[in-house]
Amino acid sequence: MKYRYSLGLGSNASPKQNMTAMINALRQRFGRIYLSRICWTSPVGDLPASTSSSHYLNAVVQFESELKPAELKRWTKETERQLGRFPGRSDITADIDMLQIEAEDGLLYADELDCDPWFEPLLNELQSNVDGQKFAAETESLLLEDNCSVGIEPVWL
Numbered sequence: 001m002k003y004r005y006s007l008g009l010g011s012n013a014s015p016k017q018n019m020t021a022m023i024n025a026l027r028q029r030f031g032r033i034y035l036s037r038i039c040w041t042s043p044v045g046d047l048p049a050s051t052s053s054s055h056y057l058n059a060v061v062q063f064e065s066e067l068k069p070a071e072l073k074r075w076t077k078e079t080e081r082q083l084g085r086f087p088g089r090s091d092i093t094a095d096i097d098m099l100q101i102e103a104e105d106g107l108l109y110a111d112e113l114d115c116d117p118w119f120e121p122l123l124n125e126l127q128s129n130v131d132g133q134k135f136a137a138e139t140e141s142l143l144l145e146d147n148c149s150v151g152i153e154p155v156w157l
Contacts, residue, residue: 003108005072006062006100006126008119012043013091015057018083020142022094023150025079026061027157036060036122038140038151056092057140059151060099060122069101069108099123126154 007026011018019038026033038059065072076096083094099119101108141151148157 001103002064002066003069003072004062004064004100004102005098006060006123007076008095008097008099008123009059009061010041010056010095010097011092012054012056013084013093015055016140016142018093019057019059019140020144021083022079022096023059023061023142023157024145025083026063027144029075030063030065032063033157034062034126034154035150035157036126036154038142039118039122040140041118056118058118058122060119060126062126069098073098 009019009022011022023033023035036059038057041056041058043054043056067075076098080094080096085093085095097119100123139152141149143149144157150157
């Protein structure tokens with residue numbers, strides 16, 4: 001069965017470098033992905049003094065895969081670990097959240113949008129792909145390993 005996944009990406013530790021690494025890892029594993037704008041967001045709640053950045057870079061990606069949801073969840077957690085995320089650390093090098101999973105028979109999962117509301121406008125932009133529906137946020141341009149510039153507008157990679 002083929003699934004359509006929507007994932008939220010975030011980082012507040014070397015965020016440009018780590019966001020680029022997450023996007024590159026997704027492209028290498030899943031091929032063609034649809035990437036939202038890459039936006040700076042303010043943290044929610046109190047951050048420890050040791051946190052390297054008070055702001056996060058966030059983005060949403062969509063792609064299709066035959067990988068089962070549990071297998072994708074394992075892959076995202078392993079990728080986070082490879083990029084330096086470990087339990088108990090205040091700096092978030094890589095955060096990859098499963099936002100939505102759609103199967104041929106409909107929506108299976110849409111839970112973390114309530115927990116991470118900054119992803120919802122980016123996801124809506126990708127789903128509607130309508131100019132003028134953008135929310136106000138400072139965007140960031142990143143250069144991927146193949147010299148592709150991303151971040152200002154949604155783009156297929």
